[in-house]
Amino acid sequence: MHTLTVELAERSYPIHIAPGLLHHPELLRPHLRGRSVAVVTNETVAPLYLETLSRTLASLGITPLQIVLPDGEACKNWQTLNQIFDALLEARCERGTTLIALGGGVIGDMGGFAAACYQRGMPFIQVPTTLLSQVDSSVGGKTAINHPLGKNMIGAFYQPGLVLADIATLRTLPDRELSAGLAEVIKYGLIRDLDFFTWLEGHMQGLRSRDEALLEEAVYRSCQHKAQVVAADEREQGERALLNLGHTFGHAIETGMGYGEWLHGEAVAAGTVMAAQLSARLGWLQQADVQRVEALMRAAGLPIRGPRLGAERYIELMRHDKKVQEGRLRLVLLRALGHAVVSDAAPEAEIRAAIESCCQ
Amino acid sequence: MHTLTVELAERSYPIHIAPGLLHHPELLRPHLRGRSVAVVTNETVAPLYLETLSRTLASLGITPLQIVLPDGEACKNWQTLNQIFDALLEARCERGTTLIALGGGVIGDMGGFAAACYQRGMPFIQVPTTLLSQVDSSVGGKTAINHPLGKNMIGAFYQPGLVLADIATLRTLPDRELSAGLAEVIKYGLIRDLDFFTWLEGHMQGLRSRDEALLEEAVYRSCQHKAQVVAADEREQGERALLNLGHTFGHAIETGMGYGEWLHGEAVAAGTVMAAQLSARLGWLQQADVQRVEALMRAAGLPIRGPRLGAERYIELMRHDKKVQEGRLRLVLLRALGHAVVSDAAPEAEIRAAIESCCQ
Numbered sequence: 260m261h262t263l264t265v266e267l268a269e270r271s272y273p274i275h276i277a278p279g280l281l282h283h284p285e286l287l288r289p290h291l292r293g294r295s296v297a298v299v300t301n302e303t304v305a306p307l308y309l310e311t312l313s314r315t316l317a318s319l320g321i322t323p324l325q326i327v328l329p330d331g332e333a334c335k336n337w338q339t340l341n342q343i344f345d346a347l348l349e350a351r352c353e354r355g356t357t358l359i360a361l362g363g364g365v366i367g368d369m370g371g372f373a374a375a376c377y378q379r380g381m382p383f384i385q386v387p388t389t390l391l392s393q394v395d396s397s398v399g400g401k402t403a404i405n406h407p408l409g410k411n412m413i414g415a416f417y418q419p420g421l422v423l424a425d426i427a428t429l430r431t432l433p434d435r436e437l438s439a440g441l442a443e444v445i446k447y448g449l450i451r452d453l454d455f456f457t458w459l460e461g462h463m464q465g466l467r468s469r470d471e472a473l474l475e476e477a478v479y480r481s482c483q484h485k486a487q488v489v490a491a492d493e494r495e496q497g498e499r500a501l502l503n504l505g506h507t508f509g510h511a512i513e514t515g516m517g518y519g520e521w522l523h524g525e526a527v528a529a530g531t532v533m534a535a536q537l538s539a540r541l542g543w544l545q546q547a548d549v550q551r552v553e554a555l556m557r558a559a560g561l562p563i564r565g566p567r568l569g570a571e572r573y574i575e576l577m578r579h580d581k582k583v584q585e586g587r588l589r590l591v592l593l594r595a596l597g598h599a600v601v602s603d604a605a606p607e608a609e610i611r612a613a614i615e616s617c618c619q
Numbered sequence: 620m621h622t623l624t625v626e627l628a629e630r631s632y633p634i635h636i637a638p639g640l641l642h643h644p645e646l647l648r649p650h651l652r653g654r655s656v657a658v659v660t661n662e663t664v665a666p667l668y669l670e671t672l673s674r675t676l677a678s679l680g681i682t683p684l685q686i687v688l689p690d691g692e693a694c695k696n697w698q699t700l701n702q703i704f705d706a707l708l709e710a711r712c713e714r715g716t717t718l719i720a721l722g723g724g725v726i727g728d729m730g731g732f733a734a735a736c737y738q739r740g741m742p743f744i745q746v747p748t749t750l751l752s753q754v755d756s757s758v759g760g761k762t763a764i765n766h767p768l769g770k771n772m773i774g775a776f777y778q779p780g781l782v783l784a785d786i787a788t789l790r791t792l793p794d795r796e797l798s799a800g801l802a803e804v805i806k807y808g809l810i811r812d813l814d815f816f817t818w819l820e821g822h823m824q825g826l827r828s829r830d831e832a833l834l835e836e837a838v839y840r841s842c843q844h845k846a847q848v849v850a851a852d853e854r855e856q857g858e859r860a861l862l863n864l865g866h867t868f869g870h871a872i873e874t875g876m877g878y879g880e881w882l883h884g885e886a887v888a889a890g891t892v893m894a895a896q897l898s899a900r901l902g903w904l905q906q907a908d909v910q911r912v913e914a915l916m917r918a919a920g921l922p923i924r925g926p927r928l929g930a931e932r933y934i935e936l937m938r939h940d941k942k943v944q945e946g947r948l949r950l951v952l953l954r955a956l957g958h959a960v961v962s963d964a965a966p967e968a969e970i971r972a973a974i975e976s977c978c979q
Contacts, residue, residue, distance in 0.1 A: 348768040
């Protein structure tokens, strides 16, 4: 088992990573206050892992409230969030009840936001069951729901008390979602670890064939990066923004196509290629670098071209991004492979040209 | 002008108290980041003070986005909160936009919760225009909306960067709401300042006839208490719970009657008498003490008896309170006038008897 800590003073918390962790009550026990537990999951994950988790809790004398939501990014909204509040209130859950989010990024984001808001904050545990949520969204305390006018627009910074990444749950993950998670893994290499990027170039086939030792290593190295960045800049005043490489373009794709058409990781992959292409237009990357990015994304089974929304529409959607300041687009770009920066240096004509060259 | 500070390390903020502060741009200027400002208010307050505040902002070169909501506790819900998000997103407000809540407790609670959640947190200023919000809800960072199953069940701890309490706005406050605010003023005397309680006994007529010097003094002393308690216990792990004297009974009244029937302060007044009566049943207060509480509440124009919901219904509703732990009712009671404690010592039969004796 790999374990690391997100260092946030009195709010520090551990991340455990290994196959089979859902069967280990001793990892959960120290993080439960009292016996009241609510598990938030969805209709896809519930038949696969809810009974396993419930049995593990039962061995601690706990019968959890089970809250099973519909599946999908399109459900990451007020209505579904309210289903969680309704269930918690109907069961008279107190603010000492622990909420466990069992599922992917949507469940983690929405469960976390519910935990942040219910009675102004209840204990919260992340049990991510997708690669994307294990390497990215379950760590760092960003929680949110979507709004028709923008993704993740309504939310909170709210840290979990524990993250349990059970690598064995990746066995049931659809190929398309495994690929989507790999987009965020590749991201860490691109923004701050060229060695890791090179390691991924060498092991992409093994990762896609779900070698558990390789997956555990990839999740561990990704979480190390995420934990370091979050510890240095919890509220995204600076360095943490680098984690959004490809995300401003990607959010435009997701919003422009309607939530759920493109997976988040797929949109990030195409958006990352746009960011790399724009970096090349600014003279920061070589075309050979851009080709390495494209090749690794393709090897991961990811799209490297965005949908033809038109550059104007992309830019309009990108203006809703949370990183916009005083109307200026600020983008995460690559000074080199393994070295990202936040910059508003790109002229809009260049942004437009980079987008056009990266649409299919 | 009275000024005091809520001491919360890097999140400390000033409270300014005096008549006419809405006309003072220099108090706002240091707390605005950039020129983007949204003012959240309601249909009652807007015709009275929105133009004044907008003129003051105009003198700083700022044209605020105006978000005018319907009035009343019944509107403190998801739907109205979403109106704020819709307006902010349609106007493309960024996370650096400052949200100013101009109004009473409902506007402050809902505006503050919107500020806490919009893009995971935007700068926030409280401009309370009711006595209740000036002495209580605008200070301390509790924000929330109601849920059909309980008051203030969904919310966040989110501190403002500034509180401007313009005493002159109390001139337009309906008598009934002035009285409701006095319930919270009396509360501070009861829980931690017998001198202040005695001062209030001597000045209640002057306060009700809106002597501005007396009102400023009452707001200042109340905010001093609130600021001290919040600085010592921001997240209500201990002492802060004492501020809820009368509130658990009061919430039962508000929920049981439907939000908006009883004003919050009215419910707190009747609830405080119940808490005093229960404290007497436990041998902590004399009946003469209870009579002093009743007399001062009556002098403030407040109800001292609750509606006849039946003791069982009261207790059922009280079990939804956020202070409940492992199913046990924890109440704020009075060891003496000026000395409150949180206690689960009262047997349910005594709670029932105290409620019955305090219903009309």
